[in-house]
Amino acid sequence: MKLTTHSMSLRRAARSLFGWSTLRPNQLAAMRAVMRRRDALVVLPTGAGKSAIYQIPASLIPGPTVVISPLLALQQDQIAALNERQRAELRAVRISSDESPAQQAEAIAEIRDGRAEFLFITPEQLANPDRLAEVRALKPALVAIDEAHCISAWGHDFRPDYLALGQLIEGIGRPPVVALTATASPPVRDDIVARLRLRDPEIVVSGLDRPNLFFEVAHCPTEDYRWRRLIALLRDEERPGIIYVPTRRAAEDLAARITDAGYPAQFYHGGMSASARARLHEAFLADQVPIMVATSAFGMGIDKPNIAWVVHMALPDSPDSYFQEIGRAGRDGQPARVLLLWQAEDVGLQRFFSGGLPDATELRDLAALLRQGPATKKELREVTGLGPRKLGQYLALLEQVGAAQPRARQRIG
Incomplete structure (x- = not known):
């Protein structure tokens, strides 16, 4: 009976707050777990409505929700989407390095006074003992971990500051936790459960099928052949699109080369200043950059519905990262193209980047320290x-x- 009641309440909230007439079965299963105050690990493909899994139950559960995510740009997009609805039960505030002390104090006050429901925060902020005490005093009812795969040292978007989250969540009173990610292999899922200290979590894993994506994989015997395959796609396909490359130098060189060939492009990689990356990120989202040539640093927060194609100019570093990156294509439901152009040399390059097995001497020295x-x-x-x-x-x-x-x-x- 309670499951039925929860399902009805969730569907009503989805209609009234978000205007959604239906919820997907995996969404509903995960939301019911949250309503039962049970920990959950949710793996749903990009565009499947993961954020709603904590947002809709949070509107029904007394007490604030703490949302931890790794990128300020990603946080800002989610906050803007919630606050655009101008509903008190969905109002969101943030504490990060972008806010002044006065703004941070006001965010805490809004949550404490019930004027806001969602507190977005970074792991770095929670690691401050004074901030941890402030958040604990708010008595959060739920913690949502976005991009939860970042906690796994063996995942593709590993963030060292995520490692302490299990202990930090204990420090704010250990409310129920919902961990969300688009892709996570079984070992990464096990790592998420262990490191976040999830308690008998409900695990919801959806298939990765995206019917509107057309997949192509081509072995390229020469670099010239790889180039000609890329130019053929650029000549035939709509914009915008993303080209993923393995190195910073490759991003810069390829962006210049295809621009010279008559296809204006920009490059993006982790060696650029934060302000330059932010400008390019916003320009791409605003349709001001038709082609982005990027390393895997151009990733989380690329919530853009009309990306018509994604090309990989080399083998990606893992299946998880590949699914994350191609998941940015076709979010509007329109047909989109995914092309992987690889050479045998790519395997050696990825082995170099991964560093192979841990070095026993380095591990012993670190343990001694x-x-x-x-x-x-x-x-x-x-x-x-x-x-x-x-x-x-x-x-x-x-x-x-x-x-x-x-x-x-x-x-x-």
């Missing part, structure tokens, strides 16, 4: 010479085998 006493991640990086990603992976591995403790209050400097 941890036994000497507390140290910040910045200090560990300086002593070991490890980069942020590898250090995060090694810390995750050592924690899994009990050779290190979770480090909730340490941040990469």
Whole structure:
């Protein structure tokens, strides 16, 4: 009986708040778990309405919802979409490095006074003990983790600052948790459950079928052949589109080459300044950039319905990242094209980037340093010479085998 009641309440809220006449079966199953105050891990393809899975139940559950996501641009899009509806039960505020102390204090006050329902926050903000205490005092009813695959050291979008989330959620009173992602292989799903400390979670995994996407894979014996296949697509297809390449240099070179060939393009990669990336991100969303040539850094937050095609100029680093990246095509339901152009040399390049198996000596040295006493991640990086990603992976591995403790209050400097 309660399941029926929850389903009716959720459908009514979906109609009144979002104007939706129906909910997909996987959406409804996940929402019912949230309504029963049960942890949930939800893996639904891009465009399947993952955000609604916490937004609609949150409008029915007393108490605020804390939303943790890794990118400010992604947060801003979701906040704008909620606040455009001008409904008190959907009002959202944010605490991040973009807000002044006065704005942050006002966000806390709005949640505390019941003028806002959703508090968007980054892991870095929660890692501050004073901020953690403030959020705990709000007595959140639900925590939603967006892009939850970022917590897995073996996932394609790993964020070291996500590693402490399990402990931080305990620190704000351990409300029920719903973890959301578009793709996660079984090992990554296991990692999400373990690291977020989910308790007997409801696991909802949808198929990855996107009927409106047309898939092509072509082996390219020469670089010239790969180039000709790309130009053929650019000549035939509508705009906008995304071309993924494996390196920063490749992004810059290819954008220049196809622009010279008469197809104006911009490049995007993680080596650019944050302000330059933000400008390009907004320009692409506003249809001011017809072709974006990018590394995998051009990823989360690309919520653009009319992308007509996605091309990979080399093998992606994993099936998960491939599904994430092609999932940006055809979100408007129109036919869209997905093309993978690969060479045998791509395999060696990805092995180089992945770094292969962990280095036993580096792991032993790091474990020895941890036994000497507390140290910040910045200090560990300086002593070991490890980069942020590898250090995060090694810390995750050592924690899994009990050779290190979770480090909730340490941040990469």
